[in-house]
Amino acid sequence: MTAELIDGKAVAARVRQEVADGVAELVAQDGQAPGLATVLVGEDPASEVYVRNKRRACVAAGMVDLHRRLPGDASQQQIDEEIGRLAEDPGVSGILLQLPLPGHLDPDALIDRIPAGKDVDGLTAGNAGLLAQGRDGLRPCTPSGVARLLDEYAVPLAGAKVVVVGRSVLVGRPMAQLLLARDATVTLCHSRTKDLAAEAREAEVLVVAAGVPGLIGRESVRPGATVIDVGIHRTENGLRGDVRFAETRGVAGLLTPVPGGVGPMTIAMLLANTLQAARWQQNRTNELRSSQCSG
Ligand SMILES: Nc1nc(=O)c2c([nH]1)NC[C@@H]1CN(c3ccc(C(=O)N[C@@H](CCC(=O)O)C(=O)O)cc3)C=[N+]21
Numbered sequence: 001m002t003a004e005l006i007d008g009k010a011v012a013a014r015v016r017q018e019v020a021d022g023v024a025e026l027v028a029q030d031g032q033a034p035g036l037a038t039v040l041v042g043e044d045p046a047s048e049v050y051v052r053n054k055r056r057a058c059v060a061a062g063m064v065d066l067h068r069r070l071p072g073d074a075s076q077q078q079i080d081e082e083i084g085r086l087a088e089d090p091g092v093s094g095i096l097l098q099l100p101l102p103g104h105l106d107p108d109a110l111i112d113r114i115p116a117g118k119d120v121d122g123l124t125a126g127n128a129g130l131l132a133q134g135r136d137g138l139r140p141c142t143p144s145g146v147a148r149l150l151d152e153y154a155v156p157l158a159g160a161k162v163v164v165v166g167r168s169v170l171v172g173r174p175m176a177q178l179l180l181a182r183d184a185t186v187t188l189c190h191s192r193t194k195d196l197a198a199e200a201r202e203a204e205v206l207v208v209a210a211g212v213p214g215l216i217g218r219e220s221v222r223p224g225a226t227v228i229d230v231g232i233h234r235t236e237n238g239l240r241g242d243v244r245f246a247e248t249r250g251v252a253g254l255l256t257p258v259p260g261g262v263g264p265m266t267i268a269m270l271l272a273n274t275l276q277a278a279r280w281q282q283n284r285t286n287e288l289r290s291s292q293c294s295g
């Protein structure tokens with residue numbers, strides 16, 4: 001068997017076009033384009049690349065790029081104040097604090113300064129709680145990108161055995177919650193899991209977000225399974241994932257490549273979240289206006 005490849009670039013291009021259409025509609029309605037504030041602290045080279053790509057995608061979708069850069073030695077209070085200003089600014093639809101932050105900063109406290117309605121990364125305790133309770137909110141971009149890929153390739157989730165490897169706040173935990181909300185039977189594995197390969201082999205859908213290069217190979221994959229590789233590592237031989245691609249391709253039914261799989265979807269879903277946030281803010285503004293008129 002040779003797995004069919006999931007074309008994340010193609011799906012991401014479709015999502016980005018949908019977002020661009022939605023942005024044009026919003027601009028026609030109230031003359032204001034959504035604005036995305038990416039906040040980058042310091043100069044981690046990988047973060048520079050991601051933020052640059054996010055800003056480009058934002059402009060390409062017709063949104064306003066409101067980038068903020070702070071020095072690597074910025075204090076907790078300085079960043080707190082910057083996020084506070086963006087939170088108050090009606091021109092800012094979404095705020096994204098790029099992670100990881102320099103070691104002297106407390107990321108949780110800063111993330112929770114972002115109002116839930118502008119939290120386009122879906123990382124605040126508020127949005128994580130809404131997701132855990134199965135209520136509407138902004139979802140983390142990588143997990144929602146994975147869900148969209150699975151939908152586009154018509155991978156059944158209801159009742160399916162899904163194994164997620166990795167329990168990070170950015171990917172693994174929200175991924176498990178999102179799949180649970182889609183009625184999958186979800187197993188969440190991590191670095192302390194006993195016999196990871198045996199757990200993973202049970203999966204009809206295997207989502208790998210461990211951050212360990214080449215962690216998963218043929219010994220861990222059920223024949224015909226759908227394998228989603230969220231890992232991304234810069235090596236001498238180019239970008240690699242958490243999955244050993246060539247050997248896994250011989251066992252899996254559907255497989256994401258790295259690059260060109262999940263990565264482009266993360267950015268596409270960020271744009272989709274920013275549009276969603278702008279629509280909610282527009283609705284709230286209109287409700288306020290009409291209540292002032294009638295009241
Ligand atoms: N607050 C926050 N939100 C994030 O969403 C976030 C973050 N911090 N920190 C780092 C991770 C990583 N991440 C990626 C985004 C795009 C690609 C992407 O576009 N990948 C391309 C390749 C791009 C390249 O050449 O490096 C691909 O896989 O095809 C990958 C990874 C977002 N992250």
Ligand SMILES: [Mg+2]
Nearest residue numbers: 166167190191
């Ligand atoms: Mg882990």
